[in-house]
Amino acid sequence: MPSDAPDPLMVHFHPDQNGVEEVDLDDLAAHCRIIDVRSPGEFEQDHIPGSSNVPLLGDAERAVVGTLYRVKGKESATQWALHKLQSRSDDFLAALRSQIGCEEQPVICCARGGDRSRNVVQFLNQQGVSAKRLTGGYRSYRKTVIGRLEQIQLDGLWVLDGLTGAGKTAVLQSLACKYPGRVLDLEEYAGHRSSILGDVGKLPKTQKQFESLLAAALDALDDNSPWILIEGESRKVGNRQIPKSLWDMMQTAPRIELVRDLDSRARLLVEEYRTEEGWGPVIERLEALRAYDPLGSEGVDAVQSLLRCEQPVDAAKILLQKHYDPRYLHGSEQRTYSFRISETSTDEAVQQLLQALDS
Missing domain, CATH: 3.40.50.300 (P-loop containing nucleotide triphosphate hydrolases)
Known part of the structure; x- marks a missing residue:
């Protein structure tokens, strides 16, 4: 079982339960760029066309979070994921910036429009990057696709x-x-x-x-x-x-x-x-x-x-x-x-x- 204790060398990031600015897929402006923070495996299975993958966690790390969630609960799993984000914040931020143009605003997409994307949006905002969360995440997009094809x-x-x-x-x-x-x-x-x-x-x-x-x-x-x-x-x-x-x-x-x-x-x-x-x-x-x-x-x-x-x-x-x-x-x-x-x-x-x- 991985440790969920914080690393003292981690960059300080203080998430909260406040809401973040959201945008629906149908309302995306031309200057918005969808950044999918799901794991590479999730992204490979399917993603919104035109989106870029800047994973918050790798596939193995996502499996660890799932184990923590089942064994220790949501709070432990969330904290472990946040510690991972903090420990690689510079690399994550650089990877994200490489995917967006100077005039583009990142719109963060996760599986359901939940904690993953909310925490990333808050992290980016604290780093001076204006970002929004995609309402409903990939799941909402998938429902739209199914309805369209029916x-x-x-x-x-x-x-x-x-x-x-x-x-x-x-x-x-x-x-x-x-x-x-x-x-x-x-x-x-x-x-x-x-x-x-x-x-x-x-x-x-x-x-x-x-x-x-x-x-x-x-x-x-x-x-x-x-x-x-x-x-x-x-x-x-x-x-x-x-x-x-x-x-x-x-x-x-x-x-x-x-x-x-x-x-x-x-x-x-x-x-x-x-x-x-x-x-x-x-x-x-x-x-x-x-x-x-x-x-x-x-x-x-x-x-x-x-x-x-x-x-x-x-x-x-x-x-x-x-x-x-x-x-x-x-x-x-x-x-x-x-x-x-x-x-x-x-x-x-x-x-x-x-x-x-x-x-």
Whole structure:
């Protein structure tokens, strides 16, 4: 059990039970910067987009506080955490100042808008830094996200379909750059390409992170846009589940199919999945297809052998024909398309798409 006795060398900080100035998330001014003081592990699970993590406690220290709370009570846990803040006050203050501009005001966020953020705001104010507490903390934000995703309403939604390697993601990204607020990129929010190899070279997001990024993207949509474009997906993008309200809209929205020949799709697949570690991560992940996939054990051996021999385009063709294409074609049997786009480059596809959507 850690000692909760004060260190005589600690910087003096005198918290009190007085309230601190608060601000709601919806009322944040442009000069406000959210500083999340939760532990790195909490922050990694999910956080308010655009916020910065300046942890009051590390993950192991947070576990200690939890133990103290259970064994000795709230007061002991609070005092131990405060002693930690005091013992590293200079470093904490320097880390926080590095995250805010000269004209920005820190808004402190903790889990529930409780003691952690109140004590930090008081500490900052005593150090001459004007700060506010985010009302309700992360929990309040999370409730807002859940409510937002339960009531999605999108006018002019279109779904972009196409075989793997057709270039759907590149088209979406190009459109998003040219027309901000008109594209929803679910794979970007999930950090996953929605396939057995989908996380190779990626940093997959948690379900909560996925939902936070999606909610932020929904709020950033252009209300005056005549159309919104989203890539066709299964109900899950990797292991991240699409909210039911959005999924239901995707099932009834008009659809566009992007068509590309096999050679072009294979080359695009090679570009997308090549990693700094070479083909090792792909070769390893292919093992999961041996037992249950139409590719089968012999197909996996063939693809792995081609990759080891630096023939990735031929390997990609086998993967497309034996694994990806059958899955897509099975799911597309009942779909109808408002129009199809055949192209040889992303720019050509974007131009055809804009002509169709704006007509």
